[in-house]
Amino acid sequence: AQSVTQLDSQVPVFEEAPVELRCNYSSSVSVYLFWYVQYPNQGLQLLLKYLSGSTLVKGINGFEAEFNKSQTSFHLRKPSVHISDTAEYFCAVSDRDNFNKFYFGSGTKLNVKP
Amino acid sequence: NAGVTQTPKFRILKIGQSMTLQCTQDMNHNYMYWYRQDPGMGLKLIYYSVGAGITDKGEVPNGYNVSRSTTEDFPLRLELAAPSQTSVYFCASSWNSNQPQHFGDGTRLSIL
Numbered sequence: 001a002q003s004v005t006q007l008d009s010q011v012p013v014f015e016e017a018p019v020e021l022r023c024n025y026s027s028s029v030s031v032y033l034f035w036y037v038q039y040p041n042q043g044l045q046l047l048l049k050y051l052s053g054s055t056l057v058k059g060i061n062g063f064e065a066e067f068n069k070s071q072t073s074f075h076l077r078k079p080s081v082h083i084s085d086t087a088e089y090f091c092a093v094s095d096r097d098n099f100n101k102f103y104f105g106s107g108t109k110l111n112v113k114p
Numbered sequence: 115n116a117g118v119t120q121t122p123k124f125r126i127l128k129i130g131q132s133m134t135l136q137c138t139q140d141m142n143h144n145y146m147y148w149y150r151q152d153p154g155m156g157l158k159l160i161y162y163s164v165g166a167g168i169t170d171k172g173e174v175p176n177g178y179n180v181s182r183s184t185t186e187d188f189p190l191r192l193e194l195a196a197p198s199q200t201s202v203y204f205c206a207s208s209w210n211s212n213q214p215q216h217f218g219d220g221t222r223l224s225i226l
Contacts, residue, residue, distance in 0.1 A: 009154065032212050043118070043204055043217030044157075051212055090156060094211060101172065102147070102215065106156035 002027050002093050006105035014113050015083055021076040021108045023091030030096040033074040035065055038088045038107075047089070050074065061085070086112045116140050120205050120218035127195045127225045135190040135221050137205030145208045146188040147215060148172075148180065150201040157204065163188055195225045 003026040013019045025031065032051050036044040048059025055067040065076045074091060091105040121136045139146065144165050149157040149172075159172030163182040177199060179191040188207075192199060202222050206215040 004156075006156075034214060036217075041219075043219050044206075044215075045217070046214040049214055096212075101159060101162065103159075104149075104157040106154060 002031070002095055002103040004091055004093050004103050004105040006091055006108045008108050009106070010109045010111065012111045012113060013081055016080050018079050019077065019081050019110065021089050021110065023074045023076065023105055025072050025074070025091075025093045025103075027072070027095065032094040032096065033065075033067060034092040034094070035059065035063070035074070035076050036090045036092060038090065044090060047076070081110070081112045083112050083114060085110060118205055118207055118216050118218035120203075120221050122221060123219065124222045125224070127192075127223065129195060129197065129225060131195050132191070132193050133195070135192075135203055135205075135223070137188045137190070137218060138186050139207040139216070140186065141207060141209075141216065142185060143207035143209050143216070144185070145210060146182065147206040147208075148178070148188070148190045149204045149206065150174065151204060151220075152201050160190065197225050199223065200225045
C-alpha cells in the first residue's frame with residue numbers, strides 16, 4: 001500500500017510571498033497524483049492532477065506542482081499567495097496497479113498573513 | 115448541478131445507537147467512496163464502490179457497512195456507535211479511478 005507524507009503540518013507565510021508545500025509518496029511504481037484544497041467546513045476541491053506527460057502541472061488559482069519520479073515527490077508551489085489561499089491542502093496518490101484506492105496525506109494548513 | 119450531496123450535515127448520537135449517513139450523486143459516476151477525517155490525520159478510506167452492487171473495504175472499515183443498490187446512492191451505516199467514530203465523514207465520487215474525486219460537504223458526527 002502507498003503512504004503519502006506531507007512533512008509540514010502548518011505553513012505560515014506573508015501575503016505575496018512564494019510558497020511550497022511538500023508531498024512525498026512511498027512507492028516508485030506508476031502513480032497518479034493529485035492536490036486538493038479544503039476551505040473551512042467544506043469538502044475537498046481539486047487543485048491539479050498529474051496523470052502522464054509533462055512533469056510540471058498547472059492548476060487553478062495560480063498553483064502548480066512538479067512530479068519528480070526519482071525523488072517520489074509532488075510538491076505544490078505558488079509564486080505569490082493571497083489571503084484567500086488560507087486553507088488546508090491535501091496531497092493524494094492513486095496506484096496504477098491498485099486503481100480503486102486513493103491514499104491521502106495528513107494535510108498542510110497554509111496560513112497567509114497580511 | 116448538485117454534484118455530491120450528503121445528509122445530514124450534523125448529528126449527535128449516543129453510544130450504541132445506529133444511523134445511516136446518506137450520499138447521493140447526480141453525475142452518473144461509477145466510483146463512490148466514503149472517508150473519515152480526523153484532526154491532523156488526513157482522510158482515511160472506509161469503503162468504496164466501483165459500481166452498483168459492488169463494494170469493497172478500504173483502510174478503516176470496522177464498525178461500518180455500506181450498500182450500493184443504485185448508481186446514485188451510497189449510504190454508510192453505523193450499527194453500534196462508539197466514541198471512536200466521532201469524526202467528519204466525506205462521501206466522494208469519480209468517473210473512474212484516474213479521474214479526480216468530487217466531494218460532498220461532509221457530515222459532522224459526534225458520539226457521546
